[in-house]
Amino acid sequence: MTAPARARTSDDLIRAEEPVLAHNYHPLPVVVARAEGTWVEDVEGRRYLDMLSGYSALNFGHRHPALIEAAHRQLDQLTLTSRAFHNDRLAEFAERLAALTGLDMVLPMNTGAEAVESGIKVARKWAYDVKGVPAGQATIVVAAGNFHGRTTTIVSFSTDETARAGFGPFTPGFTIVPYNDLAALEEAVDENTAAVLIEPIQGEAGVVIPDEGYLTGVRELTRRKGCLFIADEIQSGLGRTGRTLAVDHEDVVPDVLLLGKALGGGIVPVSAVVARREVLGVLHPGEHGSTFGGNPLAAAVGIAVLELLETGEFQQRAAELGVILRDGLTELVGKGVLGFRSRGLWAGVDIDPAIGTGREISERLMREGILAKDTHGSTIRLAPPLTITAEELRSALGTLERVLG
Numbered sequence: 001m002t003a004p005a006r007a008r009t010s011d012d013l014i015r016a017e018e019p020v021l022a023h024n025y026h027p028l029p030v031v032v033a034r035a036e037g038t039w040v041e042d043v044e045g046r047r048y049l050d051m052l053s054g055y056s057a058l059n060f061g062h063r064h065p066a067l068i069e070a071a072h073r074q075l076d077q078l079t080l081t082s083r084a085f086h087n088d089r090l091a092e093f094a095e096r097l098a099a100l101t102g103l104d105m106v107l108p109m110n111t112g113a114e115a116v117e118s119g120i121k122v123a124r125k126w127a128y129d130v131k132g133v134p135a136g137q138a139t140i141v142v143a144a145g146n147f148h149g150r151t152t153t154i155v156s157f158s159t160d161e162t163a164r165a166g167f168g169p170f171t172p173g174f175t176i177v178p179y180n181d182l183a184a185l186e187e188a189v190d191e192n193t194a195a196v197l198i199e200p201i202q203g204e205a206g207v208v209i210p211d212e213g214y215l216t217g218v219r220e221l222t223r224r225k226g227c228l229f230i231a232d233e234i235q236s237g238l239g240r241t242g243r244t245l246a247v248d249h250e251d252v253v254p255d256v257l258l259l260g261k262a263l264g265g266g267i268v269p270v271s272a273v274v275a276r277r278e279v280l281g282v283l284h285p286g287e288h289g290s291t292f293g294g295n296p297l298a299a300a301v302g303i304a305v306l307e308l309l310e311t312g313e314f315q316q317r318a319a320e321l322g323v324i325l326r327d328g329l330t331e332l333v334g335k336g337v338l339g340f341r342s343r344g345l346w347a348g349v350d351i352d353p354a355i356g357t358g359r360e361i362s363e364r365l366m367r368e369g370i371l372a373k374d375t376h377g378s379t380i381r382l383a384p385p386l387t388i389t390a391e392e393l394r395s396a397l398g399t400l401e402r403v404l405g
Helices: 010-017 065-075 090-101 112-131 182-188 214-225 246-250 296-310 313-332 358-367 390-404
Strands: 032-036 039-042 047-050 105-109 139-143 174-177 193-198 228-232 256-259 271-275 337-342 347-351 379-382
Touching (some): 047 390, 065 296, 090 105, 090 256, 090 271, 105 112, 112 193, 112 256, 112 271, 174 182, 193 214, 214 228, 214 246, 313 347, 313 390, 358 379, 358 390
Parallel strands (some): 139 193, 193 228
Antiparallel strands (some): 105 271, 337 347, 347 379
C-alpha cells in the first residue's frame, strides 16, 4: 500500500509559497488553518488571539454563525447572475445599506480599492454633469498619509513611496494637502474641485485621529465651496470606532461614503459606494460596472451583516471595550510605549524603537499567541474583532506588556 502523504507543516507551506507567489506581502510566519470567533489555529494546532481581524474585514469575528448561515443558505439557491439580470437579494441589500447610512443610493462593488476608484469616477462625472467643470479639468483634493488602495490611480496620490515607486506614470487630477489641516484644505479647493476625499481616521498611517471639529469643518467647507465630501470608511466604518461610522462621532453626513471590508463579513469581498441620489444619479447604463458587484451571495451576506449592525450591539461593544483598550494602553505609556491613538476597538501603538521595530514586536506577540501587525516604523495596529471579550482583551494587553518588558 502507498503510505499516506505527510501533512505539510507551517515551515513547509511557507517555503512552498516562495517560488510560486508574488512577493507583494510580508506576512508573519504563521499558517492559519482554522478559525472561530476571535481565535485562529495554525497547521500544527497552535492557537492565537486575532488582534487584527483582517484589517477590520472580520469585525464580527471568524465564521460568525449568522453570516455563515446566510452564506450557506444562499449557496443552495443562487450565487451569480452578473448585472445583466436582476437578482432577488440586491434590492434588500441596497435598501438596508442606504437606511443604515442615511443616504439614498448604492453602487455595489467587490473590493475596497474598487469602491475608491468608483467614487473617483462618480465625483468626476458629477463635476462635469452637475457642477459644470470644463471637460478634463476636474480635480480631487486628498490628504497626505492617506491609504485608499494600491491601484495605479490610487497610488498616484499616495505619499507612501513604497506604494508609488516604480509604478508611474501617474494619473493627474489630484491635489495633496496635509491631513487635519483645514486652512490648507481651504486654500486647495477651487472652482474645478470635484471632491475632497479623506479617511475620517487614517488607518494605515497608524490610526491617526484628526482634531475634534475637523470632519465638521470639512463638511462645512465642501458644502460652501460646492464640491463633494467623500469619506473613505472602508477600515473605520461598520462599528469599529464605537459608532456605525467614524463620521458619526461628529454627526457629519458626507455626500459619498465608501465602504468595504466588514461589509462582507469576512466571507466574501463586498464593497459599496453609497451617496446622495443627485450624485450617484449621474451614472447611466454602460458607464460603470462589475460582473460580480452586487452578486446574490455577496448581497445575502451583506444583508446579514447589516442585520447585525442594525441592533447597535456591536457599536456598543466597540465603545465599551474601547475604554478597556484605551486604559490598558495608557498604563503602558512609559513602559515601552511612547504613545498611542485609539477610538473604539482600534489603536495605533508607537513602540520605543530601542525595544524593537513594529515587525519585531509583532513577531514576539505571535510567539506568545497574539496576532497583530506593524505599520510604519515601530508602530503596531490593534483591531480585534468586535466580538472579543473583556477578559481576552485584558489578556492581550498583558501579553503586550510582557513582550515590551
